[in-house]
Amino acid sequence: MNKTIIEPSKGWQFIDFKELLRYKDLLYFLTVRGIKAKYAQSVLGVGWAIIQPLFTTIVFTVVFGGLANVDSDGMPYILFSYLALWPWNYFSGTLSESANSLVANANMITKVYFPRLILPLSAIFSKLLDFIISFIILLVLLIYFRVSPGWTLVFLPLLLVQLMFTSLGIGMILSAMAVQYRDVKYALTFIVQLILYLAPVVYSTTAVPNEWQFVYSLNPMVGVIEGIRAMFLDRPIPWEWIWPGSIIAVGVFVFGLFYFRRMEKVFADVA
Template identity: 60%
Template structure:
């Protein structure tokens, strides 16, 4: 008699702990997916990683001319180009991560249908690969600080926490959208202009201090508000760290991260059928 061994992969009872264990097992795949994401963006590009500088810098110059010089938007007493660029470094990472992560599952449909691996690696690799652009933007920001002779205060110690919250929120939203995009392909088309609109709901070109006091608590529910203002305060000594905004944003970010990854995990088993 011939016996065939059948292996059935089933989700564990604790999906979060199981996901962590699988990510550890497949850490090499995650590494190579991150490297592939970086190479894919800059392959056969004349300027290469310089685009990570050109994009936010050009946008900052335009914002400085329009909002800083013509409209005279407040910049909390700092040079507007420094104010705007510090916001763009964070916003570029968030918007680019959403775009890449939301398309990550659909773009790798052929890979999903052929081999098993933790699908969460796809949005996770998108989020990690964009950290290179963030680091490059951070280096340019440091150049601006040197030019304007600005010395960061002890608030710079908050920088790792700010980056962690930014990463959790981006990954939570990205995981949710990537699972949603498998079922509804128009998510990709809607996201392109939704991200542009959302930028003006964050203190990128204006400080959060212009928001009326009675709406500050509601405004802080957007995690990017605390992240952007916290990022600025980490480098600009004249700005106080926004503990209230950042604290609320951090709690919302953790909730979004858990909710987004849980939604991804719930629909993960259907990806191969509809991707």
Template identity: 45%
Template sequence: MFRKEKQMPPDAGLSEMVTLIAPTSGWQIANFSELKQYRDLFFFMVWREIKVLYAQTIMGFSWAILQPLVQIVIFTIVFGKVAKVSTDGYPYMLFSTIAIIPWTYISQAMSQSSMSLVSGQSMLGKIYFPRLIFPVTPVLARLVDFAISLVVVLAVAIYYKVMPTWNLLFFPLFFGMMICIPLSVGLWLSAMAIRFRDVKHAMPFVIRMLIYSAPIVYSASSIPGKYRFLYSLNPIVGVIEGFRACLLGTPIPWTYIFPGMITCTIMLLGGALYFKRMERIFVDVI
């Protein structure tokens, strides 16, 4: 990260201020407020990311529905019909749909955010702008896909006659938590990917493993009691369980959610610190 200082020009006849851009020192947290100063560029980057996602495709935004829908059907057949995984009494399609939609967003946003600096390396050394824009852009752009894919959740809920409850008031909390997970991971891994290109090769493997670390294809109640606190430290668990409680009207399992919220907060703050610490060497290393 760089700090900008205002200085008077050497020529007293000039009325303009001179902006000096200099590297920071020590550990500091990333300046998210700087995104507001560059909001026009930020908006353009997000809009460009949205357009690039489906540029020159025949189906366009229909892919946002088709991709999770295919996964839901496969999981319903394999885990619901063949393996007969416990779902706490709910139809497996309904049970898996509520989990797969946020998981699809988290996995895609996490993957793209982690490689955002490497993908945008051609811009890094040209002009100054907040490098924070890179990992944040795909996190926000993928929200369009998430909003479209909610049509699948709505259709399945109507089919199974699920009625809304007061639990929906907590939906913004879990929605915000869902956004923070790929953002925090993206801050860490995008800064690491500049120096260690292993991140590019490790991400697909990590994403495949993470799907089994959260109650997406199975119920969290199947985890033995002595392991549940350790299990709930995974913030994805809190998001999935929170979404199910909001949409199905079941009691909100705060014992799964609070530990994940703490983990997510620590990851986000740590990622903001590490990103800014490494920002000074981005251009040199890349």
């Protein structure tokens, strides 16, 4: 009897798009399962995707915009902070989901073969629903403050690609590490809270000293946040903040992909 043995690819190899395409149904199933699992037996359901960022924005507005009197570049602080929290919540949420995706699905990994990359990918896609729903609050704020986005909004997809590349790249690295080092799961909450203040979420980039601004712009989330603010507020796009982070985002994505593929052969052994 002929036997077919399926083995993971060896070495530092790139993504196999044909293989992912063959397993697109599994990717769809895991994405939907991730959405249902989050809101199952929840009274408010997807309403939490609106309540959570809204209350966070209100707290930031009271603490940083009111008590600390943080500069908001001449715009209402609640709008200033929400334009940053909108992409930031997606970024932080995908990190948490993708970092734990392999460990949470250890039973699947040890019993059947499928492209392991599907697990962090499903985490990235399942969070898109929250991202889209949170956009409703942004529209309400724009209407309330009578702010109209300019034509530069056509560049928004580029920033969203940068956001997803950054999220998936770091997510693949953390998920691969979490299989061998369970400390990643416990340290992730602290790390996400820490890096929140390394991005211009509660403060403006003008607060960063001039001699540190280029180094600061290497953080991909800096360009994403400042670019989104500029596009929705009809201001000049700060390309000087965007292009350094774009290069880093692509680099992180490529490294994360190669690192994930490299570690893929040991997932079933240590999961």
